[in-house]
Amino acid sequence: MPRMNHTHTSPQARAIAIAQPQPFAWYFIRLFAAGMAITAYNLVILYAS
Amino acid sequence: MPRDERTDSNAPSFRYALDPVCLVSIALYFCNRLLLKPHLPHHEWFFRGHFNDLLLVPAVLPLFLLTYRWLGLRSHAQMPSAREILAHLVMWSFFFEVAGPRWLHHGTADAWDAIAYGVGALIAWALWTKPNGWLVEKEAANFN
Numbered sequence: 001m002p003r004m005n006h007t008h009t010s011p012q013a014r015a016i017a018i019a020q021p022q023p024f025a026w027y028f029i030r031l032f033a034a035g036m037a038i039t040a041y042n043l044v045i046l047y048a049s
Numbered sequence: 050m051p052r053d054e055r056t057d058s059n060a061p062s063f064r065y066a067l068d069p070v071c072l073v074s075i076a077l078y079f080c081n082r083l084l085l086k087p088h089l090p091h092h093e094w095f096f097r098g099h100f101n102d103l104l105l106v107p108a109v110l111p112l113f114l115l116t117y118r119w120l121g122l123r124s125h126a127q128m129p130s131a132r133e134i135l136a137h138l139v140m141w142s143f144f145f146e147v148a149g150p151r152w153l154h155h156g157t158a159d160a161w162d163a164i165a166y167g168v169g170a171l172i173a174w175a176l177w178t179k180p181n182g183w184l185v186e187k188e189a190a191n192f193n
Binding site: 031033038045 | 101105109112113116117120121122140141144145149153155156
């Protein structure tokens with residue numbers, strides 16, 4: 001059985017890890033999306049009511 | 050299931066857009082707008098002026114909370130908390146009574162509208178939180 005090297009990271013895995021947004025940044029992206037949704041909903045309510 | 054999903058079996062889970070308080074409020078809004086209002090005299094003040102304002106929080110807050118849930122910003126399915134209700138009440142009072150009339154030139158600034166949002170929020174909060182409280186108290190009494 002070949003010896004497993006757990007410390008090795010393939011270039012593909014490293015590229016994926018770099019491309020993934022960091023949790024903190026991801027939180028702010030979701031926060032921004034929520035802000036946009038709130039604004040859109042409020043405008044719909046304002047003009048539709 | 051999200052990591053911090055609360056698993057309190059006593060707490061009824063909030064059904065967001067399918068919440069009965071939300072569905073009844075939306076139905077009342079459309080009944081008032083489409084069926085009642087066109088037949089009311091112009092000087093009638095409650096159903097023409099403020100009834101729909103009472104329904105803002107119970108009808109709309111669940112849809113906002115559902116969006117937060119989809120975005121992963123609300124990690125549980127519990128009834129809306131007093132803090133969530135209050136934060137949205139302040140936001141809507143500002144948006145519809147200050148920002149809308151002043152900067153978007155739409156709607157009229159009326160303090161009574163904001164008071165109606167508040168009364169509606171209070172009723173919604175009581176409906177969302179009290180049945181749970183009563184249920185827990187009842188179960189505790191049966192247990193003892």
